[in-house]
Amino acid sequence: MADGLDAAREWLQAMLLIRRFEERAGAMYAKNKVGGFLHLAIGEEATIVGAVRAMRDDDYLISTYRSHGHAIARGTDPKRVMAELFGKATGVSGGRGGSMHMFDGERRFMGGYGIVGGNLPLAAGIALSSDYRETDEVTVCVFGDGAANQGTFGETLNLAALWKLPVVFMVTNNQFGMGTALERHTAQTDLHKRGEGFGVPGLRCDGMDVGDTYEVMSEAIERARTDRTPILVEAVTYRFAGHSMADPEEYREKDEVKEWREQHDPIKNFAAKLEDVDLDALDEEIGTRIDAAVEFAEESDFPTPESMQDHLYA
Amino acid sequence: MPELRYREALNQALREEMERDDRVFIIGEDIGVFQGAFKVTQGLLEAFGDQRVRDTPISENTIVGVGVGAAMTGLRPVVELMTVNFSLLALDQIVNHMAAIPYMFNGQVKVPMVVRMPQGAGHQLGPTHSHCLEALYLHVPGILLAVPSTPADAKGLLKAAIRDDNPVVFIEHESLYGAKGEVPEDADHLVDFGQAAIRREGEDVTIVGISRMAITAQQAAETLADEHDIAAEVIDPRTLRPLDLPTILESVRKTNRCVIVEEGWPHGGVGANLAALIQEQAFDYLDAPIQRVTGADLPMPYSKPLEQLAFPHAEQIVERVRSMV
Numbered sequence: 001m002a003d004g005l006d007a008a009r010e011w012l013q014a015m016l017l018i019r020r021f022e023e024r025a026g027a028m029y030a031k032n033k034v035g036g037f038l039h040l041a042i043g044e045e046a047t048i049v050g051a052v053r054a055m056r057d058d059d060y061l062i063s064t065y066r067s068h069g070h071a072i073a074r075g076t077d078p079k080r081v082m083a084e085l086f087g088k089a090t091g092v093s094g095g096r097g098g099s100m101h102m103f104d105g106e107r108r109f110m111g112g113y114g115i116v117g118g119n120l121p122l123a124a125g126i127a128l129s130s131d132y133r134e135t136d137e138v139t140v141c142v143f144g145d146g147a148a149n150q151g152t153f154g155e156t157l158n159l160a161a162l163w164k165l166p167v168v169f170m171v172t173n174n175q176f177g178m179g180t181a182l183e184r185h186t187a188q189t190d191l192h193k194r195g196e197g198f199g200v201p202g203l204r205c206d207g208m209d210v211g212d213t214y215e216v217m218s219e220a221i222e223r224a225r226t227d228r229t230p231i232l233v234e235a236v237t238y239r240f241a242g243h244s245m246a247d248p249e250e251y252r253e254k255d256e257v258k259e260w261r262e263q264h265d266p267i268k269n270f271a272a273k274l275e276d277v278d279l280d281a282l283d284e285e286i287g288t289r290i291d292a293a294v295e296f297a298e299e300s301d302f303p304t305p306e307s308m309q310d311h312l313y314a
Numbered sequence: 315m316p317e318l319r320y321r322e323a324l325n326q327a328l329r330e331e332m333e334r335d336d337r338v339f340i341i342g343e344d345i346g347v348f349q350g351a352f353k354v355t356q357g358l359l360e361a362f363g364d365q366r367v368r369d370t371p372i373s374e375n376t377i378v379g380v381g382v383g384a385a386m387t388g389l390r391p392v393v394e395l396m397t398v399n400f401s402l403l404a405l406d407q408i409v410n411h412m413a414a415i416p417y418m419f420n421g422q423v424k425v426p427m428v429v430r431m432p433q434g435a436g437h438q439l440g441p442t443h444s445h446c447l448e449a450l451y452l453h454v455p456g457i458l459l460a461v462p463s464t465p466a467d468a469k470g471l472l473k474a475a476i477r478d479d480n481p482v483v484f485i486e487h488e489s490l491y492g493a494k495g496e497v498p499e500d501a502d503h504l505v506d507f508g509q510a511a512i513r514r515e516g517e518d519v520t521i522v523g524i525s526r527m528a529i530t531a532q533q534a535a536e537t538l539a540d541e542h543d544i545a546a547e548v549i550d551p552r553t554l555r556p557l558d559l560p561t562i563l564e565s566v567r568k569t570n571r572c573v574i575v576e577e578g579w580p581h582g583g584v585g586a587n588l589a590a591l592i593q594e595q596a597f598d599y600l601d602a603p604i605q606r607v608t609g610a611d612l613p614m615p616y617s618k619p620l621e622q623l624a625f626p627h628a629e630q631i632v633e634r635v636r637s638m639v
Contacts, residue, residue, distance in 0.1 A: 060387070062383075093418060093419050093420045093422075094420030094421075095420075096417060096418050096419070096420050097418045097419060097420070101418045101419065103418075103419035103420075103422055103423065104422075105419075105422045105423055110383075110386060110387075110423075111415070111419060111423075113411070114410075115406055115410050115411075118379070118406060118407070118410060118411060120376075120379070121375065121376040121377075121378070121379020121380050121382070121383065121407060122379050122380075122382050122383035122386070122411065123383060124376065124379070124380045124383060125379060125380035125381060125382055125383020125384040125385070125386070125387075125391075126383040126384070126386065126387050127383075128380060128383070128384050128389075129383065129384045129387035129388060129389050130387070132339070132365065132384070132389060133388070151375065152375060152376055152379070155371070155373035155375065155376035156376050156379075158371055158373070159370065159371055159373060159376055159380065162371065163368075310420075310421065311416055311417050311420055311421030312416070312417050312455060312456055313416075313456070313458075313480050314416060314421075314424050314426070314478075314479035314480050
């Protein structure tokens with residue numbers, strides 16, 4: 001591990017980096033530096049880091065509109081993620097995608113997608129491609145509990161099981177499909193069971209625990225890699241912030257959020273388990289990185305008018 | 315040159331491109347064991363095996379999405395959707411994903427794929443299996459759009475589409491699958507996108523026919539010449555995006571009159587768009603308002619006499635031309 005940190009400390013560092021990035025992104029949104037919608041993943045850091053650390057470098061990751069953390073966990077420079085939020089040419093998608101549409105092909109991060117459930121079929125296609133090319137790559141497809149009610153969920157699970165595609169479908173159950181609580185949008189709230197009818201086995205992990213997420217995702221990825229079959233993993237987590245920055249959160253009690261924040265914080269709780277961790281020192285170092293990311297985003301240029309048509313066609 | 319049917323020309327294109335490039339594979343409903351609802355994929359499963367000829371569940375949106383994911387990671391899928399009406403179930407993947415991904419990710423990834431689908435009326439299939447929706451796909455930036463009307467073009471355009479690095483919506487016409495025509499045997503017979511065909515030369519009026527209407531327009535032109543001494547120039551754009559507007563404009567500047575014929579609906583149609591482009595760029599050359607002959611503005615009726623009334627025939631084109639020349 002870099003800097004002599006062991007894996008656990010590296011996980012902690014990665015989670016903290018995502019947390020601080022998200023907090024700063026929220027602050028930049030409040031200052032109108034960031035436009036559009038901004039979906040933060042505060043509270044979901046263990047789900048993100050546990051899953052991504054279970055992957056190999058040549059595995060594919062595909063995510064949703066809440067994907068800053070996935071890009072950062074996969075190794076994309078936070079500077080380029082922040083620059084994308086600012087709509088700058090140096091952003092990870094050149095300022096064309098914004099918060100919801102990060103992409104980093106070099107790291108096999110196959111993108112964030114703004115359509116709920118829209119990424120599931122793409123994941124099956126990527127996994128088909130891995131099989132077609134006779135590799136043992138696995139695709140990890142992240143989506144939310146709300147997306148499990150889209151037609152693409154059933155269609156894709158059926159097809160992936162039928163064709164024995166190596167995909168891990170990871171439903172990030174943060175308990176809300178936008179402002180609609182899980183029990184108000186889903187009849188079967190044990191989401192990992194919803195693959196059974198399609199022949200896709202399910203596992204569940206504690207998405208607030210990076211270690212548990214890592215272990216369950218490692219098992220799922222290994223099964224997908226070896227058996228070449230899809231598997232559904234439900235990571236139970238909680239979204240500390242609103243659906244997006246535009247969300248007044250009138251659908252849930254403040255006390256509920258407070259309780260989750262205080263008792264289930266994935267970073268605080270994990271740090272407490274580690275010996276000799278100087279969280280403040282780590283925080284300071286990360287703060288410097290985030291400052292640099294904001295500075296980079298501020299100082300970068302917007303895309304030029306001349307570049308507007310670029311990449312519409314190959 | 316051998317004569318082939320339109321469906322055979324398409325089959326030949328698929329076969330040759332699959333032989334040429336092992337990244338090319340085809341997926342769709344009933345394309346393998348059943349050999350295609352319109353028999354375009356006949357014999358391909360036997361020739362290439364079930365890795366490269368994949369029967370799918372009836373899940374249009376997911377079929378297209380699988381194609382997009384595979385294309386993003388280096389393959390060159392050809393997706394068959396059973397009709398253009400069913401492609402509406404796949405609009406999310408076509409419009410929000412296939413078309414947008416190269417641009418929204420700043421060119422970091424390409425989506426080299428083809429979505430084939432037939433369209434068109436005349437088979438008494440009613441309002442859910444008969445429409446012409448090329449205007450819908452013309453509307454979307456990020457995709458190329460082909461509407462071949464002859465067997466030779468069907469082959470050449472499909473081969474070009476498969477080799478293109480862009481996503482292509484490739485719309486065939488159900489009534490043309492049995493049509494015969496000479497087709498070059500050359501395995502590299504390509505028809506470039508953005509090259510209209512002048513099917514017939516004439517000085518009195520330009521008739522632009524879209525998809526099958528290019529054929530209907532030629533029939534009308536023959537009647538106009540034989541019975542009414544009117545020389546019509548017939549243009550088949552072959553691809554709507556890119557559109558060979560210069561060839562159309564050049565013709566209109568020569569004939570000073572233009573009729574656009576399409577089987578699709580009139581409002582927001584291909585003809586509406588083309589008429590706007592022509593009047594923007596060749597208004598001073600027009601001796602009469604641009605005319606459109608289109609499908610009726612309604613869901614396609616089943617009953618034969620009504621259905622026949624609901625899409626253009628040569629007689630209507632003849633009448634319209636005579637009213638303006």
